[in-house]
Amino acid sequence: MELTTLSRRLQALTGSPQLSHAYLFCGSGALQQALNFSAALLCGQPAEGSACGHCSACIHFLAGTHSGFQWITASGGGHKIETIRHLHKLAYLSTLESPMKVFLLQDAELMGEPAANCLLKILEEPPENCVFILTANHLDSLLPTIVSRCQRFSFASDEETETAAVDMQAAACFLRELPSMPISQVLLIAKEREKDAAAQEGFFAALLRVLHQAAVGKTELPMGRKKALDSAIMMENAIDYLRKRVRQQLLTDVILLRLWQNSRSEG
Numbered sequence: 176m177e178l179t180t181l182s183r184r185l186q187a188l189t190g191s192p193q194l195s196h197a198y199l200f201c202g203s204g205a206l207q208q209a210l211n212f213s214a215a216l217l218c219g220q221p222a223e224g225s226a227c228g229h230c231s232a233c234i235h236f237l238a239g240t241h242s243g244f245q246w247i248t249a250s251g252g253g254h255k256i257e258t259i260r261h262l263h264k265l266a267y268l269s270t271l272e273s274p275m276k277v278f279l280l281q282d283a284e285l286m287g288e289p290a291a292n293c294l295l296k297i298l299e300e301p302p303e304n305c306v307f308i309l310t311a312n313h314l315d316s317l318l319p320t321i322v323s324r325c326q327r328f329s330f331a332s333d334e335e336t337e338t339a340a341v342d343m344q345a346a347a348c349f350l351r352e353l354p355s356m357p358i359s360q361v362l363l364i365a366k367e368r369e370k371d372a373a374a375q376e377g378f379f380a381a382l383l384r385v386l387h388q389a390a391v392g393k394t395e396l397p398m399g400r401k402k403a404l405d406s407a408i409m410m411e412n413a414i415d416y417l418r419k420r421v422r423q424q425l426l427t428d429v430i431l432l433r434l435w436q437n438s439r440s441e442g
């Protein structure tokens with residue numbers, strides 16, 4: 176489906192009785208769409224499904240002070256169960272200023288099983304006037320029980336999807352061979368990868384996606400589910416540094432060596 180059509184479908188939902196209590200947005204444009212949708216849901220006078228940008232709700236939203244909006248980002252170790260419990264409490268609190276509450280859970284794939292199960296309980300018995308919007312890079316990196324509770328929208332292009340599939344095959348192969356590789360070979364691969372920043376980013380994104388799949392049991396890796404989630408969280412943080420161009424060369428070595436260690440230890 177084209178992006179514009181998707182956006183229109185979302186717009187049509189604002190203020191509609193068909194509004195669901197849980198949405199899952201995937202793909203590279205997911206976060207922006209989630210923010211637009213949140214703003215539109217909270218706006219006092221939305222026009223054609225978009226936030227007006229002028230009403231008091233919009234002004235608070237833009238200033239980051241809207242009491243009905245909670246934007247949850249993953250801390251260093253991914254989404255913790257305490258965070259999801261806190262979210263649960265907030266959802267059941269009534270805030271007088273806002274008849275509608277919107278919870279945006281960014282990078283929902285960075286949830287361990289306990290946190291995901293806690294979220295699942297909220298999604299199964301959602302409090303009134305609450306909308307939960309989850310964003311994730313890929314649908315297949317989330318627990319199927321969470322996915323099935325959400326209305327899903329993908330904001331990835333066909334080209335993105337195709338390239339990702341090829342990269343993922345290579346990444347899965349690499350992760351399966353990793354435990355039996357000698358350390359010298361891992362360092363050699365790291366050196367090779369450092370030469371081309373764009374290809375490296377694609378490779379790491381693919382590794383991350385395979386690790387997320389392994390963490391929820393959708394693909395098998397020798398390192399097992401728990402180590403796969405640990406590795407994914409480690410990589411998310413490291414990729415963040417890479418994007419900021421911090422000590423690029425050293426980081427690539429560290430990422431691959433940590434993965435190598437994880438792949439050889441008992442999960």
Ligand SMILES: [Zn+2]
Nearest residue numbers: 218227230233
């Ligand atoms: Zn407004």
